[in-house]
Amino acid sequence: xxxxxxxxxxxxxxxxxxxxxxxxxxxxxxxxxxxxxxxxxxxxxxxxxxxxxxxxxxxxxxxxxxxxxxxxxxxxxxxxxxxxxxxxxxxxxxxxxxxxxxxxxxxxxxxxxxxxxxxxxxxxxxxxxxxxxxxxxxxxxxxxxxxxxxxxxxxxxxxxxxxxxxxxxxxxxxxxxxxxxxxxxxxxxxxxxxxxxxxxxxxxxxxxxxxxxxxxxxxxxxxxxxxxxxxxxxxxxxxxxxxxxxxxxxxxxxxxxxxxxxxxxxxxxxxxxxxxxxxxxxxxxxxxxxxxxxxxxxxxxxxxxxxxxxxxxxxxxxxxxxxxxxxxxxxxxxxxxxxxxxxxxxxxxxxxxxxxxxxxxxxxxxxxxxxxxxxxxxxxxxxxxxxxxxxxxxxxxxxxxxxxxxxxxxxxxx
Numbered sequence: 001x002x003x004x005x006x007x008x009x010x011x012x013x014x015x016x017x018x019x020x021x022x023x024x025x026x027x028x029x030x031x032x033x034x035x036x037x038x039x040x041x042x043x044x045x046x047x048x049x050x051x052x053x054x055x056x057x058x059x060x061x062x063x064x065x066x067x068x069x070x071x072x073x074x075x076x077x078x079x080x081x082x083x084x085x086x087x088x089x090x091x092x093x094x095x096x097x098x099x100x101x102x103x104x105x106x107x108x109x110x111x112x113x114x115x116x117x118x119x120x121x122x123x124x125x126x127x128x129x130x131x132x133x134x135x136x137x138x139x140x141x142x143x144x145x146x147x148x149x150x151x152x153x154x155x156x157x158x159x160x161x162x163x164x165x166x167x168x169x170x171x172x173x174x175x176x177x178x179x180x181x182x183x184x185x186x187x188x189x190x191x192x193x194x195x196x197x198x199x200x201x202x203x204x205x206x207x208x209x210x211x212x213x214x215x216x217x218x219x220x221x222x223x224x225x226x227x228x229x230x231x232x233x234x235x236x237x238x239x240x241x242x243x244x245x246x247x248x249x250x251x252x253x254x255x256x257x258x259x260x261x262x263x264x265x266x267x268x269x270x271x272x273x274x275x276x277x278x279x280x281x282x283x284x285x286x287x288x289x290x291x292x293x294x295x296x297x298x299x300x301x302x303x304x305x306x307x308x309x310x311x312x313x314x315x316x317x318x319x320x321x322x323x324x325x326x327x328x329x330x331x332x333x334x335x336x337x338x339x340x341x342x343x344x345x346x347x348x349x350x351x352x353x354x355x356x357x358x359x360x361x362x363x364x365x366x367x368x369x370x371x372x373x374x375x376x377x378x379x380x381x382x383x384x385x386x387x388x389x390x391x392x393x394x395x396x397x398x399x400x401x402x403x404x405x406x407x408x409x410x411x412x413x414x
Contacts, residue, residue, distance in 0.1 A: 038100070038104070039100075041097065041098070041101065042097075042098070042100050042101050042104060045086075045095075045097055045101040045104060045105060046101075046104040046105070046108060048081075049083065049104070049105040049108045049109060050108040050111075052077075052081055052083070052109075053108055053109045053111065053112040053113075053116075054112065056074060056077050057074065057109065057112045057113050057116050058112045058113070060074055061112065061113045061380075061383075064113070064115060064116075064237075064238035065115075065237050065238055065383065067238070068230055068232070068237050068238060068240075069193065069194075069230070069238055069240060070115065070116065070119060070194065070238050070239070070240070074116070075152075075194065078116075078119075078120065079148070079149050079150065082094070082095040082148075083105060083109075083120055084120065084123055084124070084147065084148060084149075084152065085124075085128065085144070085147065085148025085149065086101060086102045086105060086120075086124050086128075087099065087101075087102055087124060087128060087129065087132065088128055088132065088144050088147065088148045089132075089144075092140065092141070092144035092145050092148060093144070093145045093148040093149045094128075094144065094148040098339060099273075099335055099338050099339050100332070100335045100336065100339060102121075102124050102125060102277070103276060103277065103280040103331065103332070103335045104280070105120065106120055106121045106124075106125075106277050106280040106281055106284065107280040107281070107283055107284035107287070107331075108284065109284065110280070110281045110282075110283075110284025110285045110287075110288065111284045111285070111287050111288035111291065112288060113238070113387075114235065114236045114239075114281060114284075114285050114383075114384070114387030114388065114390075115236040115237065115238035115239040115387070116238070116239075117280075117281045117284060117285075118190060118236050118239040118281060118390075119152060119190075119191055119239055121274070121277035121278065121280070121281055122154075122155060122190050122191055122274065122277075123147070123152045123153055123191060124277070125270075125273050125274045125276070125277040126155040126199075126270055126271070126273075126274045127147065127152075127153030127154065127155055127197075127199055128144070128147055128148075128153070129270060129273060130155075130199060130215075130257065130258075130266060130270050131143055131144060131147070131153075131199075131257065132144070134257060134258035134259075134262075134266065135257055135258070138254070139217065139254075139257065143197060143217065146196060146197070147196075147197070150196065151194070151195065151196030151197070152191045152194055152195050152196065153191065153195055153196070153197050153198070153199060154189055154190065154191045154192045154195035154197070154198045154199065154244070155189070155190070155191075155199050155274075156186040156189050156192075156198045156199060156200045156201060156218075156244055157169070157186070157201045157267055158186060158187055158188050158189070159171060159184065159185060159186055159187055160185060160187045160243075164396070164397060164399075164400050166201075166267055167209075167210035167213065167264055167267075168210075169184075169201060169202075169203065169213065170184055170203075171183065171184025171185070171186065171200070171201070171202040171203065171246065172184060172202055172203050172204070172206060173202035173203065173204040173214060173216060173251075174204075175204070176250070178252065178253050179250045179251060179252055179253060180202075180204060180216065180250070180251050180253065180255075180256075181248055181249065181250055182200065182202050182216065182218065182224075182246045182248075182249040182250075182251060183246055183247060183248060183249075184202060184245075184246055185243055185244065185245045185246070186200070186243065186244045186245075186246075187243050188231070188241055188394070189241065189242055189243070189244050190239055190240070190241055190394075191239070191240060192227055192240055192241070192242040192243075192244050193227065193230055193240030193241075193242055194240055195220060196219070196220050197217060197218070197219055197220065198217075198218045198219075198220070198225070198244060199215060199216075199217065199218075199257065200215070200216045200217075200218045200246065201213055201214075201215055201216075201263045201267060202214060202216060202246075202263075204260065204261070205261060208261065210264045211261050211264065212261055213261065213263035213264045213267075214256055214260050214261055214262070214263045215256065215257040215258055215262075215263040215266055216251055216255050216256055216257060217251070217255040217257055218246065218249060218251055218255070222249050222250070222251065223249065223250070224246060224247040224248050224249035224250075225244070225245070225246060225249055226244070226245040226247065227242050227243075227244055227245075228242045228243035228244070228245065229242065230242055233390075234386050234389060234390075235383070235385075235386035235387040235388070235389055235390055236387050236390055271395055271396065272344065272345045272348045272349075273338060273348070274395050275348045275349065275351065275352040275395050275396060275401075276331060276334045276335055276338065276344075276348050276351055276352070278352050278355070278356065278391055278394070278395050279327070279330070279331040279334065279348075279351040279352045279354075279355035279356070280331055280335075280355075281391065282327070282352075282355035282356045282358070282359040282388055282391040283324065283327050283328045283331055283355050283358075283359070285359050285363065285384050285387055285388045285391075286324050286327070286355075286358060286359045286362040286363060286384075286388070287324065288380070288384055289362060289363045289366040289380070289381055289384035289385070290320070290321065290324065290362060290366060292366070292379070292380050292381060292384075293366040293369050293370060293374075293381060294308070294317065294369075296369070296370060297313060297317070297369050300371075307369070313369070316365060316368075316369070317369070320361060320362045320365050320366075323358050323361065323362070324358060324362055326354070326358075327351075327354045327355040327358040327359075328355075330347070330350055330351040330354050330355065331351045331355055333347060333351070334347040334348045334350070334351040345404065345408065346404065346405055346408035349396070349401040349402075349404040349405050349408075350401070350405060352391070352395070352396065352401055353398055353401040353402065353405070355391065356388070356391030356392045356398065357392065357398060359388035359391055360388055360389065360391075360392065363381065363384045363385040363388050364385060366381045366384070366385075367381045367382060367385055
């Protein structure tokens with residue numbers, strides 16, 4: 001039973017009153033409101049996913065961390081509860097929610113586990129979103145129901161020699177009759193260990209340079225597709241990250257996603273949305289660490305008083321709290337711009353930059369606030385700290401975000 005779709009059919013007014021959420025007068029699900037406001041659907045999605053994270057994800061965090069993979073039973077529950085098809089229309093088996101609901105869902109899950117948040121974020125904001133916006137009716141009918149209910153998807157862009165310079169990729173797709181033959185390797189591919197379909201960026205016209213980059217559907221079971229071993233990472237250990245090899249993989253011409261030669265545009269555009277999702281993951285991780293730490297500072301006594309009672313501690317706690325709140329508003333603002341169909345590339349870069357850098361500071365400070373126990377694996381602070389480091393690297397490093405921001409500043413003043 002899809003709990004999210006069912007939940008969205010009826011909003012419990014007593015929950016609204018009890019939680020003291022401020023809803024704007026007559027705001028619709030597509031309207032752009034003040035940053036502190038959520039629509040009824042958004043608020044209910046946030047509450048529903050928060051409960052799912054607490055009840056279903058939290059008990060499995062240590063197990064998944066140790067095994068280095070998402071629990072199979074949990075993955076099934078994510079599909080059953082609609083989390084893997086948040087914005088996919090209901091006619092394709094999805095929850096039919098909006099982008100802000102996806103951002104709130106990623107944030108709530110990240111408060112519990114960054115790995116599952118990465119899975120949900122990449123699957124929804126990159127794979128599902130790209131197919132919904134540029135796929136044909138036939139492609140949507142074939143893939144969206146499966147992505148909403150059966151298996152995750154994977155976004156195959158980065159290569160061993162193509163990281164921040166994504167358009168220097170070497171994977172090629174050569175025309176052969178009514179098929180293309182794909183050869184190449186992709187690296188650091190999230191969800192690749194459990195993905196059922198790969199969105200692959202390959203150059204189908206090398207003479208045109210990056211303008212030959214085209215996007216293809218490649219099914220996992222196609223001959224010539226090989227998944228490498230999982231990377232043993234510093235953080236988000238349960239999020240599968242592998243190399244994916246394509247050796248003479250024949251795909252029908254109908255498997256081209258979007259227009260021929262527009263892959264570079266799709267990568268740039270949809271990574272902008274994905275960066276907002278990474279921002280949500282980072283503020284969720286920060287909040288999870290903060291929530292796990294402050295009660296300890298109120299209970300732990302030194303020199304006859306709680307740690308929190310010392311002014312020097314209060315100032316440090318207030319500082320990271322203020323910075324976290326500022327990062328959250330930047331993420332929400334970028335999400336609202338997406339929904340309003342306004343330009344958001346600069347705001348997405350700012351949101352990811354500030355949220356990821358803030359997460360490093362918040363989680364490190366939380367370890368400091370915990371003292372010696374914060375440095376042990378018996379407490380969750382060290383995991384939050386390790387999990388957030390990836391935020392300054394994937395889907396565009398902090399330096400790349402600064403370059404993007406600078407480009408927009410130059411354009412505005414030229």
